[in-house]
Amino acid sequence: MSEPIPGLDLEGAPEEVRRAFQDAFRTFTSGARTLQEAMSTPVGQSPRELIWQLNKTRLYRYTPLRPPEECHATPLLLVYALINKPYIFDLQPGKSLIEHLLAAGFDVYLLDWGAPGPEDAGTTFNDYAHIYLRRAVRKVLSVSGAPSLSLLGYCIGATIAAYFAAAYPDAPLRNLVLLTPPIDFSDKRANAFTVWLDQNHLDVDRLVEAFGNIPVELIETGAKLLKPVENYLGSYVSMMERVEQGSPVEGWQAMHKWVHDGVPFAGAAFRQWSQDYIRENKLFEGAFVHEGRGVDLANITCPLLVIIATYDHIVPNQQSRSILEKVGSQDRHLEEIAAGHVGIVISRSAKTRLWPALSGWLAERD
Amino acid sequence: MSDETPKFDPFAPWKQFQGPMMEAWSKAMSEAVASDDFARSMGETLNSYLETSAPLQKQFESAMEKYLQGMQLPTRAEFLAFSERLTGLEMRLDDMEAKIDKILSLLEK
Numbered sequence: 001m002s003e004p005i006p007g008l009d010l011e012g013a014p015e016e017v018r019r020a021f022q023d024a025f026r027t028f029t030s031g032a033r034t035l036q037e038a039m040s041t042p043v044g045q046s047p048r049e050l051i052w053q054l055n056k057t058r059l060y061r062y063t064p065l066r067p068p069e070e071c072h073a074t075p076l077l078l079v080y081a082l083i084n085k086p087y088i089f090d091l092q093p094g095k096s097l098i099e100h101l102l103a104a105g106f107d108v109y110l111l112d113w114g115a116p117g118p119e120d121a122g123t124t125f126n127d128y129a130h131i132y133l134r135r136a137v138r139k140v141l142s143v144s145g146a147p148s149l150s151l152l153g154y155c156i157g158a159t160i161a162a163y164f165a166a167a168y169p170d171a172p173l174r175n176l177v178l179l180t181p182p183i184d185f186s187d188k189r190a191n192a193f194t195v196w197l198d199q200n201h202l203d204v205d206r207l208v209e210a211f212g213n214i215p216v217e218l219i220e221t222g223a224k225l226l227k228p229v230e231n232y233l234g235s236y237v238s239m240m241e242r243v244e245q246g247s248p249v250e251g252w253q254a255m256h257k258w259v260h261d262g263v264p265f266a267g268a269a270f271r272q273w274s275q276d277y278i279r280e281n282k283l284f285e286g287a288f289v290h291e292g293r294g295v296d297l298a299n300i301t302c303p304l305l306v307i308i309a310t311y312d313h314i315v316p317n318q319q320s321r322s323i324l325e326k327v328g329s330q331d332r333h334l335e336e337i338a339a340g341h342v343g344i345v346i347s348r349s350a351k352t353r354l355w356p357a358l359s360g361w362l363a364e365r366d
Numbered sequence: 367m368s369d370e371t372p373k374f375d376p377f378a379p380w381k382q383f384q385g386p387m388m389e390a391w392s393k394a395m396s397e398a399v400a401s402d403d404f405a406r407s408m409g410e411t412l413n414s415y416l417e418t419s420a421p422l423q424k425q426f427e428s429a430m431e432k433y434l435q436g437m438q439l440p441t442r443a444e445f446l447a448f449s450e451r452l453t454g455l456e457m458r459l460d461d462m463e464a465k466i467d468k469i470l471s472l473l474e475k
Contacts, residue, residue, distance in 0.1 A: 016374045017374050017376075020374040020375055020376055021376055024375075024376055024377055054453075054456055054457065054460055055453045055456060117449070118442075118446055119445075119446045119449035119450050119453070120453075122450075131457065135457075135460055135461075135464075138464055139464075142464070142467050189400075191400060192396075192399050192400035192404075192405075195400055195401070195402065195405045196405045196408060196409070198402075198405060200406075201402075201405040201406050201408070201409035202405075202408075202409045202412070203409070203413055203416075206413065206416050206420075207412065207416065209420075210416045210419070210420050210423070225399050226396070226399065227392065227395075227396055228395045228396070228399060229388060229391045229392040229395050229396075230392055233388070234388060234392070237384060237388075313396075
């Protein structure tokens with residue numbers, strides 16, 4: 001077999017060399033195709049119904065997998081971060097936390113913040129709790145008919161969930177789960193993000209004034225720069241190795257799509273996130289005030305589960321652990337999973353550790 | 367893919383090199399980007415870009431606004447204000463819906 005390789009004349013070369021180059025060329029073209037097709041990989045395939053929307057925010061209810069008599073009574077609302085899409089909870093069949101929760105008999109709801117437009121540049125970080133999450137909680141209770149719900153926040157979504165629970169002590173929260181929550185920013189050198197956002201280095205006001213919303217490209221570059229070698233090189237090397245070995249690439253494609261499928265950060269939200277949360281540590285220090293009341297983490301009294309990822313380079317463990325010392329909950333637990341920030345929900349250890357630990361903890365407190 | 371593993375691999379030197387080196391590069395680069403020097407330089411680069419581009423952007427926006435006004439067409443600012451009002455209306459409707467739901471549920475009881 002001797003397919004021509006564009007730009008390379010192997011005429012007269014030994015058979016072994018010719019074959020090696022042809023194999024390498026085939027691997028390269030398969031890799032290029034894998035990359036090209038990645039953005040059209042199907043994701044978020046669990047059946048669901050749109051039950052509420054406000055501005056760009058959408059609330060979905062997933063179709064239960066178990067009959068009503070086998071389902072848990074307390075609905076579960078999932079809240080993801082602002083800067084990536086929430087289908088990481090339901091990446092692909094077999095790699096889906098939502099699929100696991102449905103199989104375990106939970107009534108699962110997902111709040112998707114959507115992508116802010118220029119008209120949303122004035123939406124602050126705390127507005128996501130006051131305007132959207134508060135109403136979404138109301139809607140979940142109205143649709144499910146339950147008196148209370150469990151709230152699970154992941155990454156920045158966990159910060160919003162914690163803020164919400166602290167700002168609304170009377171909110172009907174049965175349980176609160178915070179998955180890799182960035183809450184305590186007292187260590188200003190915890191990771192590169194906190195160093196970059198130091199007021200001596202970055203003029204946040206100027207950035208927001210110039211862009212309105214912080215563009216996806218800027219956020220994506222920032223996230224990738226945290227681990228530049230892995231993100232700009234290692235990920236593609238890993239994909240080429242899979243292609244060369246004939247291993248499945250669908251999982252890689254889905255992750256690649258998710259990483260490159262971000263949303264802008266609303267300008268005022270980014271300003272408040274940088275200034276009030278990261279620089280001034282206001283949530284952790286109880287310095288926010290809402291409608292004349294202090295937003296104190298001690299107001300959180302429902303059962304609390306904090307889950308951290310041992311190798312988390314985006315939310316270092318020290319930003320997550322210390323909330324346990326601040327909350328008023330008697331029933332509070334810390335679970336550490338040997339995974340990274342994203343792997344914690346979709347890796348092999350997610351299936352064997354996180355998913356059963358989470359559904360078990362919630363089921364015990366239904 | 368060939369059934370047999372070729373004895374000659376043109377990328378073998380790269381593969382041998384990248385494996386052990388990747389970890390070392392990764393550690394060095396991750397430390398470098400978390401340094402104050404890197405943060406300062408990134409901030410300065412971003413600031414100088416914004417300093418250069420912001421006046422041009424403002425001039426362009428102002429010219430475009432005048433043009434649209436001259437053509438009797440809505441400007442970007444007017445569209446944004448309209449969108450904000452729509453969101454406000456959506457919120458009020460949502461609150462009203464919640465109140466109606468509550469009243470209906472009380473009536474049912």
